[in-house]
Amino acid sequence: MSNQASSSTLIPDTRTRILDLAETLLLERGFNAFSYQHLARELGVRPAAIHYHFPSKDDLGTALVTRQLRRLRKWRDLPRVADLPPNQQLEALFAVYDNHLGHDRRVCLFGALAADFRTLPAPMQAELRTFNRELTEWLAQVLAVGRATSTLRFVGSPAAKATQVLTTLAGALQVARVHDETPFQVIVGQLRLELLPS
Amino acid sequence: MSNQASSSTLIPDTRTRILDLAETLLLERGFNAFSYQHLARELGVRPAAIHYHFPSKDDLGTALVTRQLRRLRKWRDLPRVADLPPNQQLEALFAVYDNHLGHDRRVCLFGALAADFRTLPAPMQAELRTFNRELTEWLAQVLAVGRATSTLRFVGSPAAKATQVLTTLAGALQVARVHDETPFQVIVGQLRLELLPS
């Protein structure tokens, strides 16, 4: 072997560069808005090189969601996240979405794929469902502990509130794209106002 | 002339049939997931017939958003909506989204176009911004009156709450598409719990 994944080298291998560029285009323009030719041209390779790493666009799309699912699990289990009190875990979540906003107002993966969901290959649909389910379960747990320890406040079940909050955050990035950053900040401000005890 | 818009006849004219089908495909599969060929085949006409009514796909897309904006203004000003107390106006809004859910889990127009927003023609972007702005302004007014008359309850400004609620509803339809109808019902239930005085 010469180089794999994106281990320790500074310049990532072609496979990773494809994934990174595809992710950027997916989150900035949508899944149906880029082609193998786009990717190839921008990476300085031939389209067939993309097919070598990802035989079909379905494979590429699925790899994108799978990678994001891996990232979620890693992030969630990071000591600097897992060991935080619930209110700060919530802030860490907000920071992730705020970071998307800062990167040219990217939407989140879920928001990028939900509208076109029915046109996606089955494995991609399955991975996206898992991704959203795991994220929701994580937040529900955070909210449950937060309310029990009086660091967070809300009515209804933690699961229902988690679903609502994540849906709102995904939507907030979309609204920011259509207008500007203001509505995102307004929405997150509103969430803080409601969830954090005053 | 023989027939225009969709006046009193039972069978709509071709232009309207194109718009209706395009809208269905847009809300069920996404804007980049259908072509003039798809439309033509399903309508039993030739692709050039679609070009006759809408020279480019940009024109078609713009007409779709413009029509929805007209519908919004009409709905909002309907006596059976405008004359309702605020809490019932909110329920009427929920009913619109619930109706989308009932139609094969269609997302709302905003949710269908937000992710691909940057790939849309400028007039379509402008119309969508206006659509979202007017809807938000309407809901903000409803919320303001609702709180003043104690039929609705929330913290923060009516404008912020309106932005948040609409964003959540748009997102809720997307989540329903990815999973099933349950999360939509859960989210609307949560909104009722929080907004309607117990």
Place this chain on the structure above:
DNA sequence: CATTCTACTTACTAATTAGTAAGTAAGTTG
């Protein structure tokens, strides 16, 4: 050192895309 593997390129195909130009049948109008 011969072989095999990795990561491509070149060259191609078949399908689909949006869009145009020219023709036409039926209805409308002066």
Place this chain on the structure above:
DNA sequence: CAACTTACTTACTAATTAGTAAGTAGAATG
């Protein structure tokens, strides 16, 4: 009834799409 308009169809183009097959340079391996 002649001229025009509406609502199309037929026939086409140029570009783009995903995807494949065969070849190859260079590195790794037995």
